[in-house]
Amino acid sequence: MSVPSHPVSLRRGLLTPGVAVLSCIALTGLVVAVYRFVFGLGAVTNLTNQYPWGLWIGVDVASGVALAAGGFTSAAVAHVFHRRKYEVLVRPALLTAMLGYTFAVIGLMADLGRYYNIWHPLLPSMWQGNSVLFEVAMCVTIYLNVLYIEFMPIVCERFIGRVGLPGPLRLLNGPIDVMLRIARGTLSKIMFLFIAGGVVLSCMHQSSLGSLLLIAPYKMSPLWYTPIMPLMFLLSAFAAGFAMVVFESLLASWTFGRKPEMPVLFAYSRFVAVFLGVYGVARISDLMIREAWGAAFAGDAASYMFLAEIGLGIALPLAMLFSTRVRRTPAGLLTASSLVVFGVLLNRINVFLVAFKPPYAKAPYFPSVPEILVTVGLVAGLVLAYRVCVTVFPVLPVEEHATDEAAETVQQRCPVQAESYVS
Amino acid sequence: MENSTFDRRQFLCRAGAVGLAGLSLAQPALAATDIAEGYGVLVDTTECIGCRKCEYACAKSNELSDLPLEGFEDRSVFNEPRRMTADAYTVVNRYDDTAHPERPTFIKVQCMHCLKPACASACLVGALRPQSNGAVTYDPWKCMGCRYCMVACPFQVPAYEYDHALTPKVSKCSFCFERVSKGGKAPACVDICPPMCLTFAKRSELLTLAREKVKAHPEQYLDHVYGEHELGGTSWLYLTSRPVTELGLMEFGEKPIPEYTEPLQHGIFKHGVPPMLLFGLLAVATKTFHHKEDE
Amino acid sequence: MFHKVRLTIILLALALCAPAFQGRADSGGASMSQKADTGGDCSPCHRTSSPSMDDLLPNSQCRRPRAHENLREDDAAVPDVVTMGQLTDIYVPVVFPHGLHAKMEAIGNGCSACHHHGEEGKIVSCRTCHTESTDPGNLRQPGLKGAYHRQCLACHREWSHDTACIFCHAKRGALGEAASKPDPTDITGKLHPNVTVPEKKVYPTEEQEAGSMVTFHHKDHVDLFGKRCVDCHQKENCSRCHDSAGPQKHVRQDSHEDCVKCHDTSDNCAKCHKDHEEGPFDHDKSTLFMLKEFHKQVACKQCHTEGKFAIGKKSCKDCHAPDWFSKAPKEFDHAKAGLVFSEAHKDNECEACHPNGLGEAPDCTACHDDKAYPKDLPGQRVPEAPEAADGNK
Incomplete structure (x- = not known):
């Protein structure tokens, strides 16, 4: 297979009906978020003293981080193990991860009671190394910065020689250009450290997110509570990471009316199958060893959620991915990958919201409308940000039958080759 | 090749105190509470009459409520079991006894002040800490309001000021830490208790006392001191006449909650070695596979 | 008719006794051996007009069955009202009707029900042992506050089902006085009601x-x-x-x-x-000795001096002077004592059947070989007790 064409900025207008709808949803979420900051958590959420964690932690943060795992999995495949045919998938995945983590932190800010103290874990005087959450916080903080650094070359690529600040800011154009060139030069030499570090950090905090609820052994449903929850979270993050890249690539192609990268995605979807398979086997054997099967057929809400997660999120997509015919069609691949993504999302919701059965709760937790509005708004904001970024930055690969103009753009805009990351 | 990777690792090891190494910086485990020296309270639930004076004294001492004494005399609150809230660090519940309807059991609940507190193990900024005198205290200035302590607490004690927009606090009994450590007094609830069913003393003495009571009045007490071994022990201890599960208290094993997570955390990230090892392997892989491809 | 008399007696008893006890409670510390002031009439409480210390015969209206018994040497020292004012910050001192409780001690567990752990035979106040401030060295002994509350509540919490503080305590007002008076319907300051x-x-x-x-x-x-x-x-x-x-x-x-x-x-x-x-x-039925108008008035113990009724039966002579029988034997209507002689016995001399004296049991052996009193009777029981007569056949 030939080396895929190099990414370019998407040359497309931003003002589409879809963008308008997304903007409205995001704005609604923003208004509710502002309301939350003015009147407090109690005014908008259904959180109680028994259910201190709700939708925002379960979905915005925990699921957000899991679904942003594509950043490190694709980076590992393409840049650590040098499967260069997949490089075409690295930049969209990196952008998704960067935005995913950024929005996870924004979501976290909304949930934190004292959001202005979010920097406290950075103070050595407050370090509390026994806390799982401390490790998650440190890893996510550092990894977020690693993601920004990993994205820097794309910024350099876009703006070196083209820093066009208007008006009086014009004076800064020169210095910024110099700084970008220095950054590019330095980063090209040490980028491999950040990529390896990013993988390590991701493995650490993806698994530790699973350790978070190990501290509540008396409150968790046996369907999910297992001492190897961190391993489950890591394995499912791998599966979700690979699936998310496939899902997102196909979705982007469909949205932007581009031809899907089927040959690459077909090959890449093997990873999804392998990691989903390992994850599925781990889940089932864990349940067998702990003899917790009974609860799966108890007939309560938790058991249905569990069966949906295993059936729709693991078994069905696994069966689909084992079929080459399914994997060869964009529709089949989109369905399978979206099921995996759905399964992992459901797993995070299940672990953080469904499996958590605190004592003394008067009623089970269900998110309030404002909570849902903020979460939906964040997702809309993330999609919007993605849309803006692929328009501004060279993220998506150029189409194989690119117009002359596009080909020209590639030559103009992309002097830096992907290899420079690791040379 | 090998050397250069090694050098890079060395470099990162030194420079990376900011980053990776910091992650696994297990502080020396929080100063373990000296079980013999810590204070505790023995709650003799057979003597409690449900007068709610402890609730009143607590609210007054901690400035939680402006409610006058009369506000705490309403006994209709017993119709529904209550839990601690942001403005009540302790509540008393009534549990009717079908065998002795004339003598319902009243159970005062508050923070148990675990010897191995789950909340303190969970708190990522050390806002919750076990003190050497037995109290588990909370520092709102450190807190970032993540509420992981509330998830972690097996007794479901901490409450949250959800209605405070700017400076919400985790609220829970402080064992009247200031009052006890600086004022040399017993906690407010202990001080006011009319039938004196709360005894404040060194935990070890309370255990002896509890055993004596059980021995002297086997008809009055079950031979079990709730909190002696539960989850590694708690500073607050309960003597009951009925099984705790009938009294709104949960049954627990002896394994302290932090031991469900801390050994794993410290095992995986011991001195930062495993992450650094993985990092080294990945760095080597990066170079190896790159060169392979070049060939 | 009889019931009306009974009711009158009950009402009279209530009317007479209540002020008497009230007076005692007010005076405080009055000796328990004092008699109730009923104007010399013992009937409200006693079943005999001349009760003695050995023979009190309290009736069912007596509410102090042991009121006149000197249970303790220092009975006069039993306080009637104890004011507990050592621990008062929120509430005013509690007035504890000690006498009222002490009166009921006999059917409880005695003084030691409350005055526990005391030296044998010695009653000490709570304060003697329970100090106002708890002794940290002795966790086994609650402070005075705990001792008071536990002692009262041990009973009160069970019977009132109410442990509200204001049940006993009057709240202290802004100026430190009682903001409210004790509820007059409360047991405090009240006498023990009649036991029915x-x-x-x-x-x-x-x-x-x-x-x-x-x-x-x-x-x-x-x-x-x-x-x-x-x-x-x-x-x-x-x-x-x-x-x-x-x-x-x-x-x-x-x-x-x-x-x-x-x-x-x-x-x-x-x-x-x-x-x-x-x-x-039914004395008539069970003993064959009919209690007619006069004997009905006599307290059981007058004849049955020992506790057990089967034994200790006095003979008539013990009450009736020996010459009571000789003086008016002719006027004695045996039917009034419950027996109508048969034709064969109607004209017998008294001594024929009572050879040992008129106050003694009859002896049938002088005439009959196969008869014996009381199995056999020289006639019929009066009609009020036909069953008794039947039983003898």
Whole structure:
């Protein structure tokens, strides 16, 4: 297979009906978020003293981080193990991860009671190394910065020689250009450290997110509570990471009316199958060893959620991915990958919201409308940000039958080759 | 090749105190509470009459409520079991006894002040800490309001000021830490208790006392001191006449909650070695596979 | 008619006794051996017009069955009212009607029910041992506050089902005085109400040969047989009577425990266990000695001097002067004593049947070889007791 064409900025207008709808949803979420900051958590959420964690932690943060795992999995495949045919998938995945983590932190800010103290874990005087959450916080903080650094070359690529600040800011154009060139030069030499570090950090905090609820052994449903929850979270993050890249690539192609990268995605979807398979086997054997099967057929809400997660999120997509015919069609691949993504999302919701059965709760937790509005708004904001970024930055690969103009753009805009990351 | 990777690792090891190494910086485990020296309270639930004076004294001492004494005399609150809230660090519940309807059991609940507190193990900024005198205290200035302590607490004690927009606090009994450590007094609830069913003393003495009571009045007490071994022990201890599960208290094993997570955390990230090892392997892989491809 | 008289007596008793006790409570510390001031009339409380210390005969209206018994050497020292004002910050001192409680000690567990752990035979106040500040060195002994509350509440929490503080405590006002007065309907400052004696109780029992029903004529035991409450009611729990949710069932370890004090229950089951409800004690029926208008007035103990009724029966001479019989034998209408002579005996001289003296039991052997009193009678019982006569056939 030939080396895929190099990414370019998407040359497309931003003002589409879809963008308008997304903007409205995001704005609604923003208004509710502002309301939350003015009147407090109690005014908008259904959180109680028994259910201190709700939708925002379960979905915005925990699921957000899991679904942003594509950043490190694709980076590992393409840049650590040098499967260069997949490089075409690295930049969209990196952008998704960067935005995913950024929005996870924004979501976290909304949930934190004292959001202005979010920097406290950075103070050595407050370090509390026994806390799982401390490790998650440190890893996510550092990894977020690693993601920004990993994205820097794309910024350099876009703006070196083209820093066009208007008006009086014009004076800064020169210095910024110099700084970008220095950054590019330095980063090209040490980028491999950040990529390896990013993988390590991701493995650490993806698994530790699973350790978070190990501290509540008396409150968790046996369907999910297992001492190897961190391993489950890591394995499912791998599966979700690979699936998310496939899902997102196909979705982007469909949205932007581009031809899907089927040959690459077909090959890449093997990873999804392998990691989903390992994850599925781990889940089932864990349940067998702990003899917790009974609860799966108890007939309560938790058991249905569990069966949906295993059936729709693991078994069905696994069966689909084992079929080459399914994997060869964009529709089949989109369905399978979206099921995996759905399964992992459901797993995070299940672990953080469904499996958590605190004592003394008067009623089970269900998110309030404002909570849902903020979460939906964040997702809309993330999609919007993605849309803006692929328009501004060279993220998506150029189409194989690119117009002359596009080909020209590639030559103009992309002097830096992907290899420079690791040379 | 090998050397250069090694050098890079060395470099990162030194420079990376900011980053990776910091992650696994297990502080020396929080100063373990000296079980013999810590204070505790023995709650003799057979003597409690449900007068709610402890609730009143607590609210007054901690400035939680402006409610006058009369506000705490309403006994209709017993119709529904209550839990601690942001403005009540302790509540008393009534549990009717079908065998002795004339003598319902009243159970005062508050923070148990675990010897191995789950909340303190969970708190990522050390806002919750076990003190050497037995109290588990909370520092709102450190807190970032993540509420992981509330998830972690097996007794479901901490409450949250959800209605405070700017400076919400985790609220829970402080064992009247200031009052006890600086004022040399017993906690407010202990001080006011009319039938004196709360005894404040060194935990070890309370255990002896509890055993004596059980021995002297086997008809009055079950031979079990709730909190002696539960989850590694708690500073607050309960003597009951009925099984705790009938009294709104949960049954627990002896394994302290932090031991469900801390050994794993410290095992995986011991001195930062495993992450650094993985990092080294990945760095080597990066170079190896790159060169392979070049060939 | 008789009931009306009874009712009058009860009302009279209430009217006379209440102020008398009230006066005692107010005066405080008055000796318990003082008699109730009823103007020299003993009938409100006693079943005899001349009660003595040995023979009190309290009736069912007597509310202090042991009021005149000197239980303790220093009886006069039993305080009537104790003011507990050592620990008052929120509330004003509590007025504790000690006398009221002490009066009931006999059916409870005695003074030691509250004055526990004391030296043998010595009653000490709570304060002697329980100090106002808890002794950290002795966690086993609660402070005075705890001692007071535990002691009171041990009973009160069970019978009132209410442990509200204001039940005993008056709240302190802004200026430190009582903001509210104690509830006058509360037990504080009130006398112990009359104990009402039930007429009878029918107990279902285990199946016995003769039946599974025991009829206990409670009132008769008090009024006729002179049993005091404490003779049976001992180690009672206050809540047995004082339960706002209704009286509780008295659970006995052994159902015979109270009966065996007088009755022999060893092998005479059918005497009490019947298949029907048994009527009240009838002297005529059970003893064949009819109590007519005069003897009906006589207290049982006048004749039955020992506790047990079967024994210790006095002969007539013990009361009636020996010449009472000789003086007016001709006027003595034997029918009034319950016997109408048969034709054969009608004209007999008194001495023919009473050879040992007129006050003694008759002797039939002078004429009959096969007859004996009281199995056989020289005539008929008066018609009021035909069954008794039938029984002799």
